[in-house]
Amino acid sequence: MNFKDAYKSMNNEIHGDKALMHRIINGETVEKKNFFLRIKPAYTVAVAAVFVVCSLTIYHGIGMDDYSVTNEKYSHDTSKDNTVDYPALDEADTSDNADLGYSGNSYNNGAKAEGENKTDSHQKDEAMPTPSVPETPLADSVPTEDFQQRTLPLSPPLSVPESHFDESQIPAPESSRSVLPANMLDDGFAVGESPVEYPGQKESLYPEKSHDSASGLDASVPRSGGTASGGGSSGYGGGVPYKSTSPDIENKNSGIIMSLNEYWKYLGVNILSFILVPDDLKISCPESVYVDELTQSDTATLTASSENGRKLTICTSKYKSLYEKYPDSDRTRWGDIYIVIISDGLTAEELSSVVISLTK
Amino acid sequence: MSKTTQTDVFKQGIIEKYFDMVYRLAFARTKNKSVADDVCQDVFLKYIKSDKEFESEEHIKAWLLKVTVNCSKSFFLSSWVKKTVPLSEDITFEAPETSDLFTQVQKLPKKYATVIHLFYYEDMSIAQIAKLFNMKESTVKSHLFRARQELKNLLGERFDYEF
Numbered sequence: 001m002n003f004k005d006a007y008k009s010m011n012n013e014i015h016g017d018k019a020l021m022h023r024i025i026n027g028e029t030v031e032k033k034n035f036f037l038r039i040k041p042a043y044t045v046a047v048a049a050v051f052v053v054c055s056l057t058i059y060h061g062i063g064m065d066d067y068s069v070t071n072e073k074y075s076h077d078t079s080k081d082n083t084v085d086y087p088a089l090d091e092a093d094t095s096d097n098a099d100l101g102y103s104g105n106s107y108n109n110g111a112k113a114e115g116e117n118k119t120d121s122h123q124k125d126e127a128m129p130t131p132s133v134p135e136t137p138l139a140d141s142v143p144t145e146d147f148q149q150r151t152l153p154l155s156p157p158l159s160v161p162e163s164h165f166d167e168s169q170i171p172a173p174e175s176s177r178s179v180l181p182a183n184m185l186d187d188g189f190a191v192g193e194s195p196v197e198y199p200g201q202k203e204s205l206y207p208e209k210s211h212d213s214a215s216g217l218d219a220s221v222p223r224s225g226g227t228a229s230g231g232g233s234s235g236y237g238g239g240v241p242y243k244s245t246s247p248d249i250e251n252k253n254s255g256i257i258m259s260l261n262e263y264w265k266y267l268g269v270n271i272l273s274f275i276l277v278p279d280d281l282k283i284s285c286p287e288s289v290y291v292d293e294l295t296q297s298d299t300a301t302l303t304a305s306s307e308n309g310r311k312l313t314i315c316t317s318k319y320k321s322l323y324e325k326y327p328d329s330d331r332t333r334w335g336d337i338y339i340v341i342i343s344d345g346l347t348a349e350e351l352s353s354v355v356i357s358l359t360k
Numbered sequence: 361m362s363k364t365t366q367t368d369v370f371k372q373g374i375i376e377k378y379f380d381m382v383y384r385l386a387f388a389r390t391k392n393k394s395v396a397d398d399v400c401q402d403v404f405l406k407y408i409k410s411d412k413e414f415e416s417e418e419h420i421k422a423w424l425l426k427v428t429v430n431c432s433k434s435f436f437l438s439s440w441v442k443k444t445v446p447l448s449e450d451i452t453f454e455a456p457e458t459s460d461l462f463t464q465v466q467k468l469p470k471k472y473a474t475v476i477h478l479f480y481y482e483d484m485s486i487a488q489i490a491k492l493f494n495m496k497e498s499t500v501k502s503h504l505f506r507a508r509q510e511l512k513n514l515l516g517e518r519f520d521y522e523f
Contacts, residue, residue: 003511003519007465007480010458014451016383017397024404025372 046315046340053344255292263289263300267318267337271302275314276357278350280306310345312354374420375404381421381482382428388477389432391466393451399431406431425482426492429474436470464514472507479504 264270277283281304291298304312317338339358343351379400386399406427414420453459468476478484478492486504490497508521 001519003521004480006458006461006519007476010453010461010465011384011477011481013453013458014380014384014387016379016400018379020397020401021375021379021404024401024408025375027408 043315043317043338043340046342049342050340053342057348254294255290255297257288258291259288260285260300263291263298266291266298267300267316269337271314271316271339271358274358275302275354277304277312277354278306278310278346280308281310281312282306306345308345311343312346313342315340315342371408374407374417378421378424379404382424384481385425385428385474385477386432388465388473389429389470390435391473395435399428399435402431403427422488422492425478429493461515464511467514468507468510472503472510475500475503476507476511 258266264272272283272285275283283302283304285302286300289298289300299315299317302314302316304314341351341354341358343354346354382403383396383400386396386403387393390396390399403424407424412423414423451462453462465473465476475489478489479486484492486497486500489495490500493500511519511521
């Protein structure tokens with residue numbers, strides 16, 4: 001018997017899956033991707049951001065060691081020459097005020113020479129009748145001697161090692177504290193991060209961002225989904241209706257908007273019931289999540305932030321491949337849940353406790 | 361994304377014509393129906409997306425065979441395959457002799473099974489197979505010789521392997 005004929009007759013009885021062929025022709029299948037390409041680019045960027053944060057943490061950790069060495073040298077040098085360098089302080093204050101363009105700061109007036117103060121008040125008296133915002137009177141209300149007593153600690157007490165110096169003990173003038181948040185003096189990014197209040201007025205300058213504080217969430221993690229509200233979310237949810245946040249979403253008509261409870265059911269697990277964050281962080285959740293299985297857009301972003309600028313962002317998503325799973329193949333990881341954690345300012349121990357709480 | 365695009369008529373005809381050919385070669389190499397389906401899908405999606413201009417239908421056929429071999433190779437290289445054991449999937453045949461032949465051919469190593477398939481089923485010459493795999497003709501000949509020796513060991517002398 002000829003092997004060729006036998007082999008041909010054998011192969012003629014083997015046929016491919018016609019249904020699969022028609023799906024390919026009709027464009028109902030998509031090409032599989034390997035593990036890394038299956039992850040959305042946004043997740044890749046988020047993971048890269050985590051690496052950057054970790055790298056910066058390590059970098060600063062090394063820098064701290066160098067700084068301690070510098071402190072020793074500094075304290076040694078100044079112990080010989082026990083003088084206070086006031087001009088340096090004046091320069092620093094002046095430059096701060098120039099950057100902010102804020103003339104009502106009492107640091108400015110207090111640190112300047114007496115003649116300059118007089119010049120300032122003289123000009124203001126003539127040019128401006130009565131300012132509606134009491135800038136000059138507030139500044140002048142702090143006597144120069146009193147201010148110098150307050151600001152003296154800004155220059156390190158040179159006879160004492162600098163490690164004893166605590167910046168938090170510096171009293172800020174009440175007028176400046178009430179009008180301008182302290183963290184705004186450091187950088188401009190603080191705007192919108194925390195609600196700013198006028199004295200005796202509870203209304204926030206940023207009402208769309210103020211849900212965190214206004215909703216009365218305690219410092220602990222809310223255990224039931226949907227109780228938390230507020231913004232800070234970069235996902236499709238947030239405190240603002242989704243149509244006004246992103247014009248791209250308006251073009252997506254294949255998805256649905258789920259409440260947070262529905263989203264946890266869709267995800268298969270309520271992340272809020274597992275996550276444990278440090279006590280000073282307040283978690284804010286989106287009220288609703290836009291889920292589009294066609295484009296695999298189902299990311300919910302939970303943010304947690306503290307008053308001292310520490311932040312934690314947790315993105316959750318569920319992987320649903322368009323690639324149809326074959327009945328007897330386990331290759332497609334359909335339904336896997338992806339969680340991306342981005343931290344800013346959290347220590348490695350705190351971050352690992354968050355991760356452990358999620359993996360339990 | 362090929363989700364919304366419809367395959368044009370010519371490509372549709374090519375897919376229908378060569379679907380079984382690609383599937384059989386993929387099955388000969390992977391020895392698994394589901395994996396052969398995967399490979400088949402990958403090959404034709406590559407064909408649909410491809411902007412390559414083919415000179416003739418023979419050119420398309422050769423391209424499809426080459427891509428099938430490459431896709432099968434990449435499947436075996438994936439870490440998923442290395443960590444899993446495929447389910448045993450048997451194809452039923454009408455004649456028991458054919459079933460026995462199938463069982464024995466399945467035992468052939470991958471490289472020999474490919475050469476046997478292309479030589480005996482696709483009627484490709486040694487030169488064509490060598491060109492397809494970028495190998496020397498002598499290498500293909502030695503593969504074919506060793507494959508026949510294996511088959512003789514497995515099936516006995518009941519078949520005539522020359523033609």
